[in-house]
Amino acid sequence: MLSRLALRSAPVARAAHAHAHVSRSLATMAKLTLIGRVAQPEIKADKNGKEYARFGVATDTLGQRNEDGTFPEPITHWHNIVVFQPNAVEQVKRLEKGSVVYIEADFEMKELPAQDGGAPATRVPNIRARIIRTIARSRRAIEESQEHQ
Numbered sequence: 001m002l003s004r005l006a007l008r009s010a011p012v013a014r015a016a017h018a019h020a021h022v023s024r025s026l027a028t029m030a031k032l033t034l035i036g037r038v039a040q041p042e043i044k045a046d047k048n049g050k051e052y053a054r055f056g057v058a059t060d061t062l063g064q065r066n067e068d069g070t071f072p073e074p075i076t077h078w079h080n081i082v083v084f085q086p087n088a089v090e091q092v093k094r095l096e097k098g099s100v101v102y103i104e105a106d107f108e109m110k111e112l113p114a115q116d117g118g119a120p121a122t123r124v125p126n127i128r129a130r131i132i133r134t135i136a137r138s139r140r141a142i143e144e145s146q147e148h149q
Contacts, residue, residue, distance in 0.1 A: 032107040032127060034059060034079055035135065040097045043089065053083040053092035057103060081105065083129045091132055098138030104131040 039056035046052060060074035081103065083092055095101065110126040 030107040032103075032105045034081075034101075034103045034105070034127075036060075036079070036101065036103075038095050038097060038099045038101055038138075039078070041092045041095050043093060050084075051086070051089050053089045055081055055083075055092060055095070057081055057101065079125070079127055081127050081129050083132070085130070088129060088132055095132075095134065096138045099134055100136040102131075102133040102135055103129050105129045 034057050036057040036059040039058065041053055041055035043051055043053050057079045059077050059079065061077060062074050063072040065071055083089055106128045108126050109123045112122050112124055114121045
């Protein structure tokens, strides 16, 4: 008779066995989930005329609790997002500055070439949104909709 542990771990063992047959190139990925406030989105076109969107998302990090039990002011981090999928670009067009969004994205480091004048090459995060959901509209948008009622 199988032990309870063996019964519980059987799906894990099957998944690990199935994973062993996946090619190495498919076995790794970098995904990122953000929940934050949107900066003003920009809609641009590539050299072929296809639209894409760029915008920033601000997230906050809370520090460690102080000795008196209070928390320090949160630290804001800005993430630059790019969107290429046509339906997602249309959704970004409707986003308003200050709205809270949920984003699932692919993440990779991109090498920027050295600048003239001696600035060295740098690596920056390249975040390509795949899923964008509005969690809360901006305060301004809510106030404007209430004024029109």
